[in-house]
Amino acid sequence: MRRLVVALVASLVWAGAAQAQGPRVEPPSAGLPPSVPAESTTPDLIVDLSRARVSITSAFQGESILMFGMFDPPGEVVVVVVGPEARETVLRKQRFLGLWLNTGRQSFDDVPAYYAIAASQPLQRLLARGAGGEILSLEDRMSTVKPVGSRAAAELASFRGGLVEVKRREGLYPAAIGQVTVQAGRLFRVDLPFPSRLPEGVYEVKAYLLREGKIVAAVSRPLPVGKVGFSAQLAGWASHDGALYGLGAIVMALFAGWLGGAIMRRL
């Protein structure tokens, strides 16, 4: 955090100096820590998140997390958010005797729970310039999920498309590429939207600095997503000790029903 503040101050001074004297100027070196070098070999990319974690409380309705930071210009910023990987099973409905029911299923391993990309320029343009290799568009990422068992390629593609479709509907694979907003040529910010039905786990938020289609710097931040407080306690209880949870649920209902009945008769 301190490093960021220092960097921001430095950037303001630098921007002021740049306005007065033209584009390529050495920033004043006096009093600056070595972490913000005047002419660095690896360009700097500093990021932070508005929240250290996504807390699923009883009032959780989805959340928007802000990622912001600073980079050494020139360059473009791409941010990729990846949720924890797991096996997902896609079910496909077909009409059978007039009724729609699930007739096909296909599991995939290594499917990210969440996948979002944001960029400061249209992504195709950035990636078309031979960028990344490491930065995968959603389509590229999904082509790497491993199908369980073997099946005809066309069928697999259909199920894979279905997987993306459902995830998109749930807001877990945002369809649009998010917009990274750049200010003063070196400060950037991007809103990362998380829906209310959010799988738990440690997400990874990764920011890349691209110059002429090449990654010149990358910073990664873990973003834990988890239930907290009352809902965490209940969910933990339900998954670790189902019997106790079941008994608790029964006692709760017995008491509530008895109390409700008693109140009802007074009215």
Place this chain on the structure above:
Amino acid sequence: MEIYLPIAEQSMNVFVLLGLGAAAGLLAGMFGVGGGFLATPLLIFVGIPPAVAVASQANQVIANSVSSLQVHWRRGNVDLRMGLVLLLGGMVGSSAGVWLFTYLKRIGQIDFVIAVLYVVMLSTIGLLMLTESLSTYLKRRRNPESPRGKLHTHYLVHRLPLKLRFYKSKLYISALLPVGLGFLIGILSAILGVGGGFVLVPAMIYLLGMPTAVVIGTSNFQILFVAANVTFLQATTNGTVDVVLALLLILGGVVGAPIGSRLAAKLPGVVLRGLMSVLILAVAAELLVELLRTPASPFSLGTREVSP
């Protein structure tokens, strides 16, 4: 106002859930049967995963039946012996039902089976009620002083072995019949998240020939324990009981039930049954349309499995 449901893993409007509970409570107050058979499809309509809707609804049924049982127990309207015999079948049936539920969930067919069972059951009951209330209404208009029929008629079922005497119900019938009935209701209870009163009550009156006065109390006795069994088994095997959801439904029900019983006192029974049958048929039709209509997307996801 939104609230996050920890087991359903989604947020939902509190007032929608309270309203659903109140609607179910209204029906419970009006007809003396739990409103589960309407509340569960409605929960599914608003987007709760069917598996969670069913299991949490079973949790709600406990509260519903205990408050109804309080009243009937005090009035001595519970045939304990009949209740226990029903329960014997009910416990076995509901345990088998949860097992079946788990199996169907694993092969990805639970949503379909729930919808189909609801369509079949609701349309059957709705039609029966509608024709019954219409014919009663017409008969009464023609002949308001129609004589009462026999207490009950004798069928083949009275010749089955293992006969037991049920004093309170003034019956001497085979225990196999209530055991079998309890078994079937238990299965329904587990798969559909209902108490099953709307099937059990008519079956007790028309099939077993029990006097109407003890039917509601006795059915609530059996439903209470079956619902508790379903809640416990769903919590331990599927982990789909959402107590926050159940509690909201219960709270709504507490408000709805007295309104329902007050309405029931004002409106004639025939009109009530007619209205209820229309409501049941409407829900059945909506579920059927969902099954027949080409879905917006043929794809859905099964359970997410985090690899070890």
